[in-house]
Amino acid sequence: MASERGTMTLTIRTEGLGKTYYSGFLRIPYVALKDVNLEVPEGSTFGFVGPNGAGKTTAIKALMGLQRPTAGQGWIHGVSILYPAARARVGFLPERPYFYEHLSAQEFLDFYARLGDVPSAERAPRITRLLERVDLARWRDVPLGRFSKGMLQRAGLAQALIAEPDLLVLDEPMSGLDPIGRALVRDLILEERKAGKTVFFSSHILSDIEAICDRVAMVVRGELRGQGKVSDLLSGAVQHIEIVLRRGDEVQTRKPLPGDSDAVLDLARRDGWSVVTVHPVSKTLEHVLLDEVERARPVDTKRLGVLA
Amino acid sequence: MTAPFARMATRVYAVAANTFREAVRDKVLYSILFFAALLLLASLGMREVALGDRDKVVRGVGLGGISVIGGIIAIFLGVGLVYKEIERRTIYTLASKPVPRWQILLGKYIGLWLTLAAEVGILTAMYTLIIGYQQGTPGAGVYLAMCMLMLELTLVTAFATLFSTFASPLSASAYTLCVYVIGHFADDLYIFGKASDNPAFQSFTLALYRAVPNLGMFNVRAEAVHGIPIPGTEVAWAAAYAFGYTVAVLAVAMAVFERRDFK
Numbered sequence: 001m002a003s004e005r006g007t008m009t010l011t012i013r014t015e016g017l018g019k020t021y022y023s024g025f026l027r028i029p030y031v032a033l034k035d036v037n038l039e040v041p042e043g044s045t046f047g048f049v050g051p052n053g054a055g056k057t058t059a060i061k062a063l064m065g066l067q068r069p070t071a072g073q074g075w076i077h078g079v080s081i082l083y084p085a086a087r088a089r090v091g092f093l094p095e096r097p098y099f100y101e102h103l104s105a106q107e108f109l110d111f112y113a114r115l116g117d118v119p120s121a122e123r124a125p126r127i128t129r130l131l132e133r134v135d136l137a138r139w140r141d142v143p144l145g146r147f148s149k150g151m152l153q154r155a156g157l158a159q160a161l162i163a164e165p166d167l168l169v170l171d172e173p174m175s176g177l178d179p180i181g182r183a184l185v186r187d188l189i190l191e192e193r194k195a196g197k198t199v200f201f202s203s204h205i206l207s208d209i210e211a212i213c214d215r216v217a218m219v220v221r222g223e224l225r226g227q228g229k230v231s232d233l234l235s236g237a238v239q240h241i242e243i244v245l246r247r248g249d250e251v252q253t254r255k256p257l258p259g260d261s262d263a264v265l266d267l268a269r270r271d272g273w274s275v276v277t278v279h280p281v282s283k284t285l286e287h288v289l290l291d292e293v294e295r296a297r298p299v300d301t302k303r304l305g306v307l308a
Numbered sequence: 309m310t311a312p313f314a315r316m317a318t319r320v321y322a323v324a325a326n327t328f329r330e331a332v333r334d335k336v337l338y339s340i341l342f343f344a345a346l347l348l349l350a351s352l353g354m355r356e357v358a359l360g361d362r363d364k365v366v367r368g369v370g371l372g373g374i375s376v377i378g379g380i381i382a383i384f385l386g387v388g389l390v391y392k393e394i395e396r397r398t399i400y401t402l403a404s405k406p407v408p409r410w411q412i413l414l415g416k417y418i419g420l421w422l423t424l425a426a427e428v429g430i431l432t433a434m435y436t437l438i439i440g441y442q443q444g445t446p447g448a449g450v451y452l453a454m455c456m457l458m459l460e461l462t463l464v465t466a467f468a469t470l471f472s473t474f475a476s477p478l479s480a481s482a483y484t485l486c487v488y489v490i491g492h493f494a495d496d497l498y499i500f501g502k503a504s505d506n507p508a509f510q511s512f513t514l515a516l517y518r519a520v521p522n523l524g525m526f527n528v529r530a531e532a533v534h535g536i537p538i539p540g541t542e543v544a545w546a547a548a549y550a551f552g553y554t555v556a557v558l559a560v561a562m563a564v565f566e567r568r569d570f571k
Contacts, residue, residue: 103326
């Protein structure tokens, strides 16, 4: 995919980012991330997709300073990810978040507001506003230990938004949520996007990515398999042709690849079938990802394994 | 724009307050305090069975009990300080904030220290009430002995914090307990080695003596019980020793924590 760096400001950029874990006494290497060159433009809603264990969380942890990369480097807002200052204007929601159970929602947000350098006069009104926004206002004084999973996720989102960041990094924000929770997260992301913020989020629920994101990057077996605009990735690409045939009372559906459709039609007509409909089915993100997974399948002997 | 120091102070305070709040909302701590109260009450009974100056025995057992319970709480809370954050995955949101990791660790350490100070304060108040009921108000030496205990716990907590940055609570407890026990017998260890004829054993005891902090120097409980004055220089030296040693141990803890990966 062609780079568009010349024409846009990048909020996140990595060059050859890699992470190898060493385990056991013999220090057996596990390559979790390899040579990742990520480019997330300012103001984009960027989907980071890949199967489970592909390296999405590892890449996010490297960006968030939770794990040191073993190769390459990265920048957020132009500051190296090795420095805490890179995360000065960043809000982060980790995957399946657990928070301090002894804190009430209000105390919890106050804690993160202080860590995020929110001025003291702004803390209380901002907490009230955010609790309303994530629909937790009436649970303000309830300890997080009594929250349901969906409520925790919403509290986590409020925590990520408390310092009014320019970049939101969300690791699997929709996983495990019911449809109402997912809709709330989706709306929040769209609101942030509307406000001109950059949103970078990972998910393996591709329909969500397709619905929300304008850009996407795919990671498979620790390697980036492409990135760019969603529309470019899917444009004009036809997955297969759906042909509905009829002979007497019998109805059949065939799904040849685009190049094979003429031959299938010729054969069907010769056998006495009449053609009811011919319908090209466009590629979805899921098809593109599955193609990439298939392409990445040959085992590289240098890679001894992949961790999440 | 806030000055960098004020920003740092706000962050460290936030982490310290959160650590303190978490500790005081932990039910386990109240169980320990309850048993401490029972122990102090039981020490009153020593009066009936002790030989010699019975009042002093009661005072000594009470102070010793506070010291041991203070040590247990320091180890119990200290070893889980970092590990619990990792285990509950709260570290992800904490360490991803634009806060240098050393400030996080410093905040956690201060929060833990404040918890211990509150515990020792409560235990001392209980002691004052119980001894006051039986024998009248304890002398000023008792309160100085408690201040010296806090100096000791300042150092023990620093070791617990260090071990918690890389070890599981079980291993960290074992390491801290080793430092605690050997540290209390440091002087004896030195004398024991000197008395030996074996040069290898002498070197071993000397190495151990130098490797662990000398916690015996903070023990002025006997003086407090017997009403013997405690020289100011001894207190000043103990304070300087505790402070210097704590800073060094925390610096190592911060260096380890800085490089730690959170999987």
